[in-house]
Amino acid sequence: xxxxxxxxCGNFTFFETDVQGLKGVEPTEEGxxxxxxxxxxxxxxxxxxxxxxxxxxxYVLKQPDDTLRFDYEANKYYNIYITCARCGSRLVTxxxxxxxxxxxxLPLDDELLENRKDFQQLRKxxxxxxxxxxxxxx
Amino acid sequence: MKITCPSCxxxxxxxxxxxxxxxxxxxxxxxxxxxxxxxLESLEEKLANQNSFPALSCCECGAEAExxxxxxxxxxxxxxxKMALEAI
Numbered sequence: 001x002x003x004x005x006x007x008x009c010g011n012f013t014f015f016e017t018d019v020q021g022l023k024g025v026e027p028t029e030e031g032x033x034x035x036x037x038x039x040x041x042x043x044x045x046x047x048x049x050x051x052x053x054x055x056x057x058x059y060v061l062k063q064p065d066d067t068l069r070f071d072y073e074a075n076k077y078y079n080i081y082i083t084c085a086r087c088g089s090r091l092v093t094x095x096x097x098x099x100x101x102x103x104x105x106l107p108l109d110d111e112l113l114e115n116r117k118d119f120q121q122l123r124k125x126x127x128x129x130x131x132x133x134x135x136x137x138x
Numbered sequence: 139m140k141i142t143c144p145s146c147x148x149x150x151x152x153x154x155x156x157x158x159x160x161x162x163x164x165x166x167x168x169x170x171x172x173x174x175x176x177x178l179e180s181l182e183e184k185l186a187n188q189n190s191f192p193a194l195s196c197c198e199c200g201a202e203a204e205x206x207x208x209x210x211x212x213x214x215x216x217x218x219x220k221m222a223l224e225a226i
Binding site: 015026 | 140150151153155159163164172178185194197
């Protein structure tokens with residue numbers, strides 16, 4: 001399933017983004033040692049990069065309109081977080097938007113009427129609503 | 139160089155945040171794989187600017203760390219003052 005697509009080159013696999021990571025600094029007599037930071041065998045540096053990367057990707061996928069800015073000179077929208085790793089373009093977006101749905105949605109009332117029988121069937125199967133709550137016991 | 143935490147006295151482990159550029163791939167099963175990580179910031183600059191723009195923090199308590207680049211600077215200053223007084 002395509003999650004993001006580059007409008008310039010059509011790439012939907014390889015992308016780039018900037019994230020903040022953490023490095024461990026250990027001062028010694030000879031100088032300082034830079035390496036990954038560990039907290040009881042748990043690599044804190046790796047997890048920070050992975051977590052921040054996942055956060056940015058989830059945000060871009062969930063809020064695509066917030067992550068796009070309009071470039072008045074180019075007359076195009078560009079992504080402020082993610083770039084294409086193949087061509088370096090910032091014209092990266094999700095393949096379709098809720099503002100441009102691929103299928104026409106029914107009005108909610110029509111959809112409810114259409115699914116009425118299914119809901120009635122479900123209502124019969126829902127056992128937990130068939131009993132009144134016991135408020136008092138003698 | 140001497141790095142210390144003024145809050146808890148730790149002088150062994152510290153953390154520094156660094157911006158990196160991640161190249162990643164969307165796999166067919168929906169997961170994400172990181173292909174490459176490129177450092178965008180200079181660690182030397184961060185350490186040199188610690189007093190004006192603190193970045194280095196204590197691993198134990200999270201307080202801003204203090205860096206003393208030349209531990210013998212204060213001793214040199216005292217020597218110079220002593221020599222100046224002797225000259226007078």
